[in-house]
Amino acid sequence: MAQSVRSRPPRASGRLRRIGLIALLFLTGCAKEGISPTAKDVHQLYTVIMILALPVFIGVEALLIWCVIRYRRRDTAAPAPVQSVGGNRSLAVFFAIPAVIVAILFPFGEQTLMKVQQTAAPLVQIHVEGFQWEWTFLYLNEGIFVSGKTATDTAPEQPAQMYLPVDEAVQIDLTSRDVIHSFFVPDLLFKRDAIPGRDTSFTFTPTTLGVFHAQCAEFCGLWHSHMTFDVHVVSSADYQAWILQERKASASVTCQPNGTQLALIAHNISWNQNCLAVPANKPFTVSITNEDAGIQHNFSIYDSFFEKQQFYTSPKLTGVASETLNVDGLPPGHYYFQCDVHGPAMSGSFIVAKPGGG
């Protein structure tokens, strides 16, 4: 894990103060430093709460230990202690002390919250979809997407890779295709739930280069613990290079029609093919085999992963099962197919070739 250099503590005058600072650094060092300005604010909030909480903790535990040592009964024959009880005044003090702490604490928390919730005009806008049990990142402006592959009994997950240019504002638009997930990057000190039927957005600006582990934080079923992804914060040049490379990779996917009978197998939440082709304007059949027990898949054809226009969609098929779909002929062009349950993570190119064309 890349970590930023810890900011130098202010010049300490006394030795005692230095020891105090070291102790505080030790306690706050447990929390992640953060890789964005807002994350650093949250880290600071952690420290502020620690500064308020630690005296309370030490004070109460010390009083407790004091009582245990000082007021233990040494002599069984000694007379009963004074039967003193408190009046309204001491009760008022008991209420006032925590009330003062809350009155100090709450504004600090709100201040940090406002910073965390600030939005900035983003350079990069990523549509993030959680699905069981991986992630898809759609870079809508750049026209590319990346998906992870879910873990299975036989293979570990292939985490989705998110590339971000350093020092640029990023907006994440988050949703889920099935159950509730949570987009959690520990080094951002932030998470947001990905909720089906609901879109939510947040922005942040990563300022530290490095690769950061991230994963789903809301329990989402079987492979929840393997729903990981990696956040790469890279230089602007590296980011552009990555975009170009991804574009090239998706453009290079192509295939030729071979009759009007297509076959497609869904296994471990992946299709066995990433490209299908048919001749133009001729009805065709797609036989779908869903080998994933208890998991639903379907087959849909769109213009592209933007899903602006839908040309065909089938009902969901719960595995293990198979069916043959009859699809009307399509005009020539470059289309896109996917399983709507899992989205771009289970997708490919759908090519309708011109008649007579090569």
Next chain:
Amino acid sequence: MAVTHAPTAEAVPEPGSGLMGWLTTTDHKRIGILYLINSFAFFVVAGVFALLMRTELARPGTQVFAPHAYNQLFTLHGTLMIFLVIFPLLAGFGNYFVPLQIGALDMAFPRINALSFWLLPVGGLTILSGFLVPGGAAAAGWTGYPPLSEQLGTGQDLWIAGLVLVGTASILGGINFIVTILRMRAPGMTMMRMPIFTWSILATSLLVVLAAPVLTAGLLMVFSDRQLGTVFFDPSRGGVALLWQNLFWFFGHPEVYMLILGAWGVVTEIIAVFSGKPIFSYRGVVLAFLLITALSFSVWAHHMFATGAVELPFFSITTELISIPTGVLFFIWLATMWRGKLRFEPPMLFALGFIAMFLIGGIDGVWAASPAMDFAIHDTYWVVAHLHYVLFGGTLFGVMAAMYYWFPKMTGRMLGRRLGIWQFWVQIVGFNMTFFPMHILGLRGMPRRVADYPPDLGWSFLNLFASVGAFVIAVSMILFFTNIFLSLRKPKTAPDDPWGANTLEWATTSPPPIHNFDVLPQIHSDRPVRDLRIQREGGGS
């Protein structure tokens, strides 16, 4: 109060003997003991689940349990501990001691009391029977968030059915407690003379009656979605997934106080008794209980900060406000001990352990109450640490204090002192070994409810350490059950009031007769048994 005579023996039917007597009993004392036996049985089951989980998490990678098994284990660990262990333990003590503490003959509705007990084991076994059906037991966490909980198999239906039974039982029990406390107090036992434990059960019961039905409603919605094809939580057909979280936590946060109020109650009394002083501010404790009861209905969405769909400042301030009356309790406990003469018998040790540990559970909750910080630690092991410091460091230490305190009253036998002290030290060491490192794991980003974790993130050592701690806790529990076993084999030699206590349950024999009191003492204060003791000593000298 019109009733001026002590309840008499004729009013109570003779108890049946043998097993049938226990199965058909409507005596609140026997039902209380049944509650405790049932709770400790489920405690062993859910505790073994925890050990199995910690075994799997001791090292990264999958060694013992594949995710499917692990997910069932943590779901049932949480569900059983909350609904069939901690709450029924407190309800069991309440059943046994509330009528004794207020000088009543029995609960207001003895047969309903028996019903609400028997629904518990039925509900618990229904939930556990999920292991026998194809697809296994419930595996959506104790919070059962849909749509996930609507995807899973029959085990999830059994989980719902079991929880509806347990919820119904607790509502009936809550009504029973409230009517008992409001209507069956002995002459002179005014509300402000009631033992604090009885107050805590009254507050708990109010929460149960008003909050538990909301959970039942939510469970029925999930069930109807699963079995009847309705759309409450199905966003693809017009439902709202987040609706469940609002309903669940509207119940779930009062639930937290249902799980701790009873422990606060008994610890408050134990501290007073073993300090030889009155509770520093009886009114303060009652006021704090009532404030917490009222406020606990306004904090639920602090469990939902990370959804981005709730009013953050409102739920943040209510959450921080509820820490004020909680803080007051700490001051009152400390002030009660101040200048007292402390006796370190096992009940007092566990009560002190309760204060020390619950304090941590209270303070680490302050981080989570601040939304910006909660975004970082929500759903991580920080939360696991926090909730265990509250429910284990808090309630379970309180329950242990109560066991050592009341065991002589319930059985006529003292629990072993040496073994109790050993148990305390082993338990507090094991507890902190297990749960303190989880704070750091959470800060380092380890999410909760994971069956596995990567080896390269610096989480491995702390997990191993926590797993070792879990087995230390297991040793302390073996000491506890051994202590009970050994004590039950000894003759009934416990005096009526072994601790020099304050409250009415100590005025009767150990164990009490079926009709509770042969003679009910005059009640002039909140410490009638102490008044009696002083009167006797004064008369003797």
Next chain:
Amino acid sequence: MSAVASSNRRSRPELSGPVLGMVLFVASEAMFFAAFFAAFFTIKDNEPVWPPPGIHLEDKLATILTVILIISSVTVQVGLRSMRSGASRRATVWLGITIALGITFLALQLYDYSQLGFGLKDGPFGTLFYVMTGLHMAHVFGGVVFLALVFSQLLRGRLSAEHHDPMSAGAIYWDFVDVVWILLFIVFYILTPR
């Protein structure tokens, strides 16, 4: 339950144990229904149009149902007053009328269900309408059974002007069921545009 202490000092009689128990039970039931009303408003606010297209509810029969339940609430209270003044025969008659009205409500509601053009599985409106009115119906049924038990106690002369807790409890429950129906009528018929 007669070990209940009643105050001599206060002029207002305290609720007896069983009646207090019923009040608490009704409070609990109110929270149960409150959860469903919360669900109603959450789901309604999430829909672009309400009611969703294709849903049509006729309010004629529902109005009759409302009138029936309101009348039955009056009759059960009149019966209770008769009981308190010791007129147990009159109380029996009024209670009988209440039970008959309850049964009429159940029958008419089932008939209403058969006339509706949508079902339980027809989206959010069908879900909310059938589950909420269905649960209410179950409560009406429970109320009818409860009142029938009280009725049989009355017939056997078990209740008196001094001792009629079951009837008081039954009346409280019945009034509650009535209030829930009025709220259901408001959200499904009055607040739902046609």
